[in-house]
Amino acid sequence: MSTDPYIWIAAILTLGVFSFLYKDNAFFAVCEHLVVGLSAGYMFVTYWNNVFFPELILPLVQNGTGSDAHLWVPVGICFLWACKYVEKTKDMYRLALAFWLSIDLGLSIPTHMDAGVLAQIAGTISAPLNGSPVEILGNLVLILGTSFALLYFFFSTEHQGVLKGASTAGTWVLMVGFGASFSYVILSRIYLLIGRLLFLFRDWLGIAG
Template structure:
């Protein structure tokens, strides 16, 4: 990184850190710069990765066949209908594209979700118990799964045995959340350390380069 780039990065880092005090013009400057540059960057990426290979190139390179034209124009029309909703006159047709999109993605999401979240989970849960003391761990996993599932029953009141299971389930959840929280906080602290290192080492040269 050149000295100018280092100074810019350090200045923007401090601008963002100033948010710890309160909202201020420096933070606002960094925020707008970040949002604006991200929008510009993503527009270029979308053009290069989506519009150019899927719309421009199929029609402009070689001799387009009727199949190529149809396969290009249908998605293009759906995309244009999405944009057309800026005009109140085209709000209705814009919904056709949205309905198509929601329908397709719902169809894709449901089997995928069932496979990844239900079948994979059940398949792992029915593994034979590990030998020796490992069986305790396997039993804990099984009890945890059953009691957490009991908590997520909505059409039965949490009373009696079901209520006890649900309470045990919520304890399992809270222990898992606590562990996950601690783990992530550690990861975030390491990000902060890396940023402070950048300021003290690369920018201010207060600590030696490793």
């Protein structure tokens, strides 16, 4: 059995979370609220140390009237954002939100178009139809499967005749994908469970090899 107090605390917290399998109880609620508080504190310190201080406060303190003077603009935007919490000025917050959203949304359009649409179409239509029989079959499945699955999401025309057959084949392709993803989710959770049980039986109690 471990003599490390940290291992004991971690083991007690692990048991506290597992106690939820019986029912929602005070032990679990303590662990739940503890992790919310600790995670919030962790994020606060991490964002302060890695983002807010080195990228805004430090450059402004060192060179706020020189080449980094433009950083007073984000200070102003931060103030506008904080206006949300004052009743009389809360409308100003929309300006900061507009700035923040416009950068993300404007950047997302070409990025999605390049990586999410054009690259995927290029990857699909350029799949080579040569090589071993398995590769040829696989690439045919890839080309037709992507097309059929896309047709399943095409709602501008009623799915009848050829379109109905293609969209049904599309659902089958999607089901194969969902099955593969679901099996990965199940196994990843089971691996985590095995990890926690190993921690309890090996690291804490010392009864497993």
